[in-house]
Amino acid sequence: MIRRPPRSTLFPYTTLFRSPNILHLQYRQGPEIPELQYGFPDSHFLCFPYETRRTGIYTAGCVKQPMDGGASVDDATGAALKAIQCMELTAQGKAVSPRAGDQTYPEFFLQRCTQCKRCTIECPFGVLDEDEKGTPLPNPTRCRRCGVCMGACPERIVSFKNYSVDIISSMLKAIDVPEEDEEKPRIVAMVCENDAYPAIDMAGINRLTYNPNIRVIPLRCLGSTNLVWIADAMSKGIDGLIMMGCKHGDDYQCHFIKGSELADVRLGKVQDTLSKLQLEAERIEIHQLSIDEYKKIPAIFDSFLEKIEEIGPNPFKDF
Ligand code: SF4
Ligand code: SF4
Incomplete structure (x- = not known):
């Protein structure tokens, strides 16, 4: 797996983004590009190395990581090509990475909005502005179409x-x-769909087998999980729910910055939902998985099934 150079070898190049008010962006999250833990401006350093968390702004050379002149020229060429691609896709109403070409965007049924601001706070790309009352103001051309706002909305009015x-x-x-x-x-x-689902595909391509009692539903991002899905699954009699998303943290980023981390936080609160249904918290597990860890999938499924068999069937089965 590609790794960043250790922090001790990095130059203070990120001061470009730390200096106040260089870019003057008009985003709810502030006028500069948000940084990751060690000052990196990128959005996913493995899969989309030129992307920042601001759609249409691409980094190259030492702004991104230490590199010499020749490497910087190559890097700048790549960033320029990505910028051209961005302009072309945006003009057609399509998303850029990771859902390049997607023509859908979040629609808000604002008549039922309670102005709770969860969507504007949790959007990883700072896409949503808000008016003085807290009503979200969408910006489709900035949007990466991850669905995190959909998962965040307690009123379920984003789709x-x-x-x-x-x-x-x-x-x-x-x-x-x-x-x-x-x-x-x-x-x-x-x-x-970014890492975990392709990992299941890889498991299939490599002829690994797993229990046939598992049904797989792909999600745009684990951060798009709305807690009502947990209640729906459990009240339908599903015995166990396993969620798989990208690894988070600085060594391996979620493709939508913090979607899988948000899912972790939200699922931490799912105990209330399960308690109301008188069900065990162990019926839900969350895993982080990168695509090259596909060999772990059969063991993850098998051990979850063993646990569910110990707990017993979901009592809602016959309702
Ligand atoms: S789909 Fe993702 S990027 Fe677009 S507004 Fe919602 S949270 Fe933000
Ligand atoms: S999360 Fe839903 S209810 Fe809350 S501000 Fe956003 S759209 Fe409105």
């Missing part, structure tokens, strides 16, 4: 044309749940 709280809820409700006496647990895996 995409082809991805919404209702669409995933309907998928969950359409899953066949075997009866208790069939002794087949039904497990649902909700997996991020």
Whole structure:
């Protein structure tokens, strides 16, 4: 796996972004590009090395990491090409990386908005402004289409044309749940399409096998998980829910900056939902997975199934 150079070898190049008011961006999150833990301005250093967290701004050379003149020229060429691609895609109403070409964008049914500001605070790319009352003001050309705002909204009023709280809820409700006496647990895996879902594909390509009682639902990002999906799955009688998203942290970033981290935080609060349903917290597990860890998938599924078999069937099965 590609790793960043250790912090001790880095130049203080990030002072470019630390100096006040150089870029003068008009974002709710501030006038400069947000930095990662060690001052890096990038949005995903492995998969989208030129991207920053500001759509349309690309970094190259020593702004990004230590490199010599020749490498900087190559790097600048790559960044310029990405900038051209961004202008072309944006002019067509399409997203740039990671969902390059996506023509959907979040739509807000604002009549039911309570101005709680969760979506504007949690959007990893600072896309959403807000008016003086806290109503979100969308900026589609800045949007990366991750769906984190959809997961954040307690009123469930954010949706995409082809991805919404209702669409995933309907998928969950359409899953066949075997009866208790069939002794087949039904497990649902909700997996991020960026690393975890391709990792499951890789497991298949490499002919690894896993338990057939698992049904997989891909998500744009684990951060798009709305807690109502947990209640829907559990009240439908699904025995266990396993969630898989990108690794977070500075060594391996979530493709949407902090989507998988937000999912961790939100699922930490899911205990309330499970308590209301009188169900065990162990019925839900969250995992971080990079694509090259696909060999771990059968073991992750097997150990979760063993645990669910110990806990027993979901008592909502027959309702
Ligand atoms: S889809 Fe993602 S980038 Fe776009 S507004 Fe929502 S949270 Fe922000
Ligand atoms: S999270 Fe939902 S209810 Fe809260 S401000 Fe955003 S759109 Fe409105």
